[in-house]
Amino acid sequence: MFKVENIRKDFPILSRQVNGKPLVYFDNAATSQTPQQVIDVIVDYYSNYNANIHRGVHALSQEATDLYEQARYKIQAHFNAKHAHEIIYTSGTTHGINLVANGFSTILKKGDEIIVSALEHHSNIVPWQMLCERTGASLKVIPMNQNGELEIKAFETLINQNTKLVFVNHISNALGTINPIEHIIKKAHEVGAAVLVDGAQSSPHIKPDVQALDVDFYVVSAHKMCGPTGVGVLYGKEDWLNKLPPYQGGGEMIAEVTFEKTTYAALPHKFEAGTPNICGGIAFGAAIDYMNAVGFDAIAAYEHELLKYATNKLLEIEGLKIYGTSKHKTSVISFNLEGIHPYDVGTILDKLGVAVRTGHHCAQPIMDYFKIPGTVRASFAFYNTKSEIDILVEGVKKAKMMLS
Known part of the structure; x- marks a missing residue:
C-alpha cells in the first residue's frame, strides 16, 4: 500500500528547514529529490x-x-x-x-x-x-x-x-x-x-x-x-x-x-x-x-490526487489564474495572481519555506502566447503531501495580501 509518510523518510532533505520553516519542496519539475537508497x-x-x-x-x-x-x-x-x-x-x-x-x-x-x-x-x-x-x-x-x-x-x-x-x-x-x-x-x-x-x-x-x-x-x-x-x-x-x-x-x-x-x-x-x-x-x-x-501506477494515482486537491484549493483564491487546463495533465500547476509579478510571489513563498519555480520555465513562447512575463509553478512529486499544499495555499494568500 502507498504510504507517503514512509516514503518521505527515504528523502533526507525533506527533514531540513528553510528560513526557519519546514521545507516544502514544490520544484520537482526542475529537479526531483534523491532518496537515501540512491x-x-x-x-x-x-x-x-x-x-x-x-x-x-x-x-x-x-x-x-x-x-x-x-x-x-x-x-x-x-x-x-x-x-x-x-x-x-x-x-x-x-x-x-x-x-x-x-x-x-x-x-x-x-x-x-x-x-x-x-x-x-x-x-x-x-x-x-x-x-x-x-x-x-x-x-x-x-x-x-x-x-x-x-x-x-x-x-x-x-x-x-x-x-x-x-x-x-x-x-x-x-x-x-x-x-x-x-x-x-x-x-x-x-x-x-x-x-x-x-x-x-x-x-x-x-x-x-x-x-x-x-x-x-x-x-x-x-x-x-x-x-x-x-x-x-x-x-x-x-x-x-x-x-x-x-x-x-x-x-x-x-x-x-x-x-x-x-x-x-x-x-x-x-x-x-x-x-x-x-x-x-x-x-x-x-x-x-x-x-x-514504489510503483509507477501508484505514483500516477497519488500525484493525480495531489493535482486535483491543489487545483481546487488554489482556485478558491480570488484573482488567481491557472495556465494549462488540459484534461490530460500531470502534477504541475502554473499560476499567477492578478496584478502581481510571479517573482514577487515566489520570493515570499521562499521566506515561508516553500520552494516553487518562477519565470518562463525555459518555455518563453508559451508565456508570449498568454502575454505574460512568466508564472509561479508548483510541481508535485509522490513524496509531497496535502498538508504541504495547504501551506502553499496559505502562502499564496499571504503574498496576495502583502503585494496587493
Whole structure:
C-alpha cells in the first residue's frame, strides 16, 4: 500500500528547514529529490569501485564496468528498448537532443521541413533552429490553444512528404499538459518522418514503452527521476543510431585510429566518447530501481490526487489564474495572481519555506502566447503531501495580501 509518510523518510532533505520553516519542496519539475537508497549507491561507488571503465584489466575497472553496464540493462528494461545498445548514456536530455540534431545535419537539405510544438522547452527549440541554419531546412510549429493543448488538426495540415523530423515533448514542463504522442508518431511515420520525444517531464510520472510507442528517439534526465544531475539517456532505434555519425570524437568511440583514417566503435560506444559519468550511470540505475519499487501506477494515482486537491484549493483564491487546463495533465500547476509579478510571489513563498519555480520555465513562447512575463509553478512529486499544499495555499494568500 502507498504510504507517503514512509516514503518521505527515504528523502533526507525533506527533514531540513528553510528560513526557519519546514521545507516544502514544490520544484520537482526542475529537479526531483534523491532518496537515501540512491545516495548510498553514490557513496558506495566512490568508496569501493572508483576506476575508469571498459579499458582496464585490473579488478576495480572490471567491477566498475560491470556496475555501469548493469545499469544500462536496467534502463533498457525500464523503457522496454529492444537492445541494450540502443541506450546511449548522455549528460541529460539537452545532450541527447543535441546529439540527434548534430547527426541530422548530415542528412537534411534545403527544402526539408522540421516540425516542433509550441509547448517545447528551449532545449527542444534552439538545437533545431541551429540545425535549420546549417542545412537550409525550415522549421514549422504546431500551435497551441488557450487550454495549453496542441492543435492536432493543425499538425495534420503541417505534416507532408517534406517533413523529415518531428519533435515534441511527452509532457510540458511549463503547463503539465500530456501530449498525444501516439497519434503524432503515427502521423509522422505515415510520411516517413522520424520522431524524437522529449521525455524529461514524463519519465518521473509514467513508464513509457518505447517499442509500443514506436518512437525513433526518446530522451530523459536522471535528475528528474530521483537520480543525480549530469546524467541521462538517449534511446534511439538501432537503425537510426547506425545512420547517424558520432557526435564527439575521442577515446572509447573508436575501433581503430591511424593518422590516415579512424573507424568507429559499434553501438552504444560510438556515441560515448571520453570518460563518462560512471557513478551517475550506476546511480541512475538505482533510482529506476527505487521508483519501480514504489510503483509507477501508484505514483500516477497519488500525484493525480495531489493535482486535483491543489487545483481546487488554489482556485478558491480570488484573482488567481491557472495556465494549462488540459484534461490530460500531470502534477504541475502554473499560476499567477492578478496584478502581481510571479517573482514577487515566489520570493515570499521562499521566506515561508516553500520552494516553487518562477519565470518562463525555459518555455518563453508559451508565456508570449498568454502575454505574460512568466508564472509561479508548483510541481508535485509522490513524496509531497496535502498538508504541504495547504501551506502553499496559505502562502499564496499571504503574498496576495502583502503585494496587493
